[in-house]
Amino acid sequence: xxxxxxxxxxxxxxxxxxxxxxxxxxxxxxxxxxxxxFDDRTLFQTSVQRLTGLFPPERIYVVTVKDQAAELHAQxxxxxxxxxxxxxxxxxxxxxxxxxxxxxRQRDPQAVMAVLTSDHFIGNEELFRSxxxxxxxLAMEGYLVTLGIEPTFPATGFGYVQRGELLGTxxxxxxxxxxxxxxxxxEDQARAMLAAGDHSWNSGMFVWRVDHILAEFKHQMxxxxxALAQIEPTWGTPLRMDALERVWPGLKTETIDYGIxxxxxxxAVIPASGLGWNDVGSWDSLFEVLPxxxxxxxxxxxxxxxLDTQKSLVYMSQEHRLIVTIGVEDLVVVDTGDVLLVCxxxxxxxxxxxxxxxxxxxxxxx
Amino acid sequence: xxxxxxxxxxxxxxxxxxxxxxxxxxxxxxxxxxxxxFDDRTLFQTSVQRLTGLFPPERIYVVTVKDQAAELHAQxxxxxxxxxxxxxxxxxxxxxxxxxxxxxRQRDPQAVMAVLTSDHFIGNEELFRSxxxxxxxLAMEGYLVTLGIEPTFPATGFGYVQRGELLGTxxxxxxxxxxxxxxxxxEDQARAMLAAGDHSWNSGMFVWRVDHILAEFKHQMxxxxxALAQIEPTWGTPLRMDALERVWPGLKTETIDYGIxxxxxxxAVIPASGLGWNDVGSWDSLFEVLPxxxxxxxxxxxxxxxLDTQKSLVYMSQEHRLIVTIGVEDLVVVDTGDVLLVCxxxxxxxxxxxxxxxxxxxxxxx
Numbered sequence: 253x254x255x256x257x258x259x260x261x262x263x264x265x266x267x268x269x270x271x272x273x274x275x276x277x278x279x280x281x282x283x284x285x286x287x288x289x290f291d292d293r294t295l296f297q298t299s300v301q302r303l304t305g306l307f308p309p310e311r312i313y314v315v316t317v318k319d320q321a322a323e324l325h326a327q328x329x330x331x332x333x334x335x336x337x338x339x340x341x342x343x344x345x346x347x348x349x350x351x352x353x354x355x356x357r358q359r360d361p362q363a364v365m366a367v368l369t370s371d372h373f374i375g376n377e378e379l380f381r382s383x384x385x386x387x388x389x390l391a392m393e394g395y396l397v398t399l400g401i402e403p404t405f406p407a408t409g410f411g412y413v414q415r416g417e418l419l420g421t422x423x424x425x426x427x428x429x430x431x432x433x434x435x436x437x438x439e440d441q442a443r444a445m446l447a448a449g450d451h452s453w454n455s456g457m458f459v460w461r462v463d464h465i466l467a468e469f470k471h472q473m474x475x476x477x478x479a480l481a482q483i484e485p486t487w488g489t490p491l492r493m494d495a496l497e498r499v500w501p502g503l504k505t506e507t508i509d510y511g512i513x514x515x516x517x518x519x520a521v522i523p524a525s526g527l528g529w530n531d532v533g534s535w536d537s538l539f540e541v542l543p544x545x546x547x548x549x550x551x552x553x554x555x556x557x558x559l560d561t562q563k564s565l566v567y568m569s570q571e572h573r574l575i576v577t578i579g580v581e582d583l584v585v586v587d588t589g590d591v592l593l594v595c596x597x598x599x600x601x602x603x604x605x606x607x608x609x610x611x612x613x614x615x616x617x618x
Numbered sequence: 619x620x621x622x623x624x625x626x627x628x629x630x631x632x633x634x635x636x637x638x639x640x641x642x643x644x645x646x647x648x649x650x651x652x653x654x655x656f657d658d659r660t661l662f663q664t665s666v667q668r669l670t671g672l673f674p675p676e677r678i679y680v681v682t683v684k685d686q687a688a689e690l691h692a693q694x695x696x697x698x699x700x701x702x703x704x705x706x707x708x709x710x711x712x713x714x715x716x717x718x719x720x721x722x723r724q725r726d727p728q729a730v731m732a733v734l735t736s737d738h739f740i741g742n743e744e745l746f747r748s749x750x751x752x753x754x755x756l757a758m759e760g761y762l763v764t765l766g767i768e769p770t771f772p773a774t775g776f777g778y779v780q781r782g783e784l785l786g787t788x789x790x791x792x793x794x795x796x797x798x799x800x801x802x803x804x805e806d807q808a809r810a811m812l813a814a815g816d817h818s819w820n821s822g823m824f825v826w827r828v829d830h831i832l833a834e835f836k837h838q839m840x841x842x843x844x845a846l847a848q849i850e851p852t853w854g855t856p857l858r859m860d861a862l863e864r865v866w867p868g869l870k871t872e873t874i875d876y877g878i879x880x881x882x883x884x885x886a887v888i889p890a891s892g893l894g895w896n897d898v899g900s901w902d903s904l905f906e907v908l909p910x911x912x913x914x915x916x917x918x919x920x921x922x923x924x925l926d927t928q929k930s931l932v933y934m935s936q937e938h939r940l941i942v943t944i945g946v947e948d949l950v951v952v953d954t955g956d957v958l959l960v961c962x963x964x965x966x967x968x969x970x971x972x973x974x975x976x977x978x979x980x981x982x983x984x
Binding site for chain 2: 585593603
């Protein structure tokens with residue numbers, strides 16, 4: 253990158269999720285991005301440190317929910333406090349991107365921003381940085397760029413992006429015009445897209461010029477754009493939180509994919525393969541990311557004795573506690589002290605159902 | 619029973635086991651007979667209370683290991699303290715029976731004693747009491763009586779007793795001469811015995827005249843008889859513990875079955891069916907005794923949420939803790955705070971293997 257360009261490059265990390273998909277480890281007050289699953293860093297810290305060399309900390313923004321801002325700042329103290337943007341209430345990724353975009357434009361009208369996730373695993377960080385650089389190049393040419401992930405199975409839990417014409421090669425990575433966004437498909441549709449070979453998973457990571465995305469907001473989501481216009485002038489003044497809290501509750505909850513990307517023009521995708529990307533969307537996804545022992549078991553914490561135990565995951569948050577497994581296969585055992593989850597690997601997605609049930613019954617453990 | 623007979627009737631409960639078959643709930647210091655599995659009474663308490671109406675408490679003896687005597691007395695305070703006979707070290711059931719026999723003979727030379735277990739489940743207590751009465755009648759006639767259990771499957775974990783000629787009917791229960799004792803068989807042998815229809819499981823419960831069994835000891839186990847002869851005169855004197863502790867370490871460890879019953883003459887069996895007897899010998903045995911819910915699950919303690927959970931047992935020693943099971947079948951989950959066991963029902967016997975492994979490694983949790 254030329255320094256004249258890169259000094260306008262910003263990153264915005266979405267860290268507002270209250271995900272319950274790794275429940276009972278993830279909780280309302282300890283969402284997935286605050287967990288340390290792969291090393292002693294939280295997923296959020298890894299997401300920040302992955303950007304080293306691409307953005308100085310003062311050009312990294314974090315959008316999160318109010319309650320979590322202080323904790324996230326403690327985890328990444330190199331990022332200035334004013335770069336943590338607190339959502340008063342969750343209103344979907346469209347609102348979040350819009351808020352960051354106006355905050356960044358207010359500071360740098362020529363800004364180009366990356367929208368990044370805080371709770372995914374990326375195995376090949378070098379490739380990730382290359383991909384981001386290519387995406388910035390493409391965004392500078394006026395595209396809304398989405399980072400695509402090469403699909404490895406007919407996932408029904410992700411959105412898909414269909415490639416159109418080849419736009420060119422950016423730092424050795426081919427970029428394509430986006431033909432179509434497809435929200436979470438059913439299994440048949442997923443199989444067909446995988447077979448067609450011209451679809452990527454939608455990673456939820458994007459790069460675009462701030463003026464460009466805000467023009468799209470004005471065009472496609474005029475109500476949100478109007479709300480943001482009320483907030484923008486207060487930015488950097490003591491009135492900012494007042495404005496946010498006045499405007500935010502009235503916003504419609506919408507995703508950036510549905511609200512903007514599906515109908516935007518000039519949308520491009522750079523498909524990434526070999527990124528080692530994983531959304532860590534449920535306990536079974538850890539088997540794709542973490543190396544198992546000789547029996548395919550993943551043992552995290554605690555003391556474990558296994559007889560005839562295969563392809564199972566054991567997570568134990570307490571020390572000085574013994575877990576014994578005998579004659580089990582494809583089992584997930586997660587013990588957080590107050591909750592014990594014992595779940596067949598193939599049904600790990602149903603953890604959400606339990607969380608919803610507990611919520612409805614007004615129970616604790618959430 | 620004529621009161622003239624019954625005043626010579628005694629019961630001896632063997633409560634010395636340090637069983638680990640229900641580990642991690644049963645421990646060295648909390649053997650199976652001290653657990654409350656079926657109601658708020660311990661198995662030992664149930665074993666004592668089952669005798670109500672048959673023996674006054676002062677004619678109930680309990681043989682146990684030294685460390686557990688105080689706790690057992692606390693659980694059955696109606697039994698006089700001097701009736702708790704402490705084994706200095708475990709030396710098998712032959713020594714235990716011999717000790718109780720000399721203690722009882724010292725008090726009542728005409729005594730007839732029942733040898734009973736402390737850690738089994740008996741569903742039909744009325745029938746059990748009838749069976750005991752029949753066995754006392756038969757013992758009065760000079761038989762060593764064993765209580766047989768009608769086998770319901772080809773168990774390899776129990777000894778068997780083969781019936782010979784019918785000796786008569788005692789209070790409507792037929793009694794047979796014992797043709798043969800067979801120690802724990804292999805699976806083929808077990809199937810053959812079940813098919814033959816003339817075998818009972820050896821319940822480990824016996825009734826005999828004290829003078830009769832002690833004569834057998836003198837004949838078949840002269841060393842043990844000699845050792846007991848050293849202890850007997852000290853009984854009821856302050857020297858009793860000294861004598862016990864001097865003599866006991868030199869005893870050979872032997873079972874009453876192998877040491878006496880297999881080669882005794884005048885051995886009879888009263889086969890019991892419908893007793894609802896269960897040795898509670900491993901976690902899976904609880905499924906035979908405890909009623910499951912509509913999915914065949916047995917939930918003991920804790921708060922449980924199950925999705926797609928069948929024929930599983932969940933035991934939780936702590937309150938205020940949630941167990942969630944999803945997509946599991948035939949699973950045993952036992953949480954005792956310091957240990958969590960997750961085990962396929964069919965492999966519940968292997969808990970012993972884990973205990974042995976921990977023992978060898980000098981670990982705690984035993």
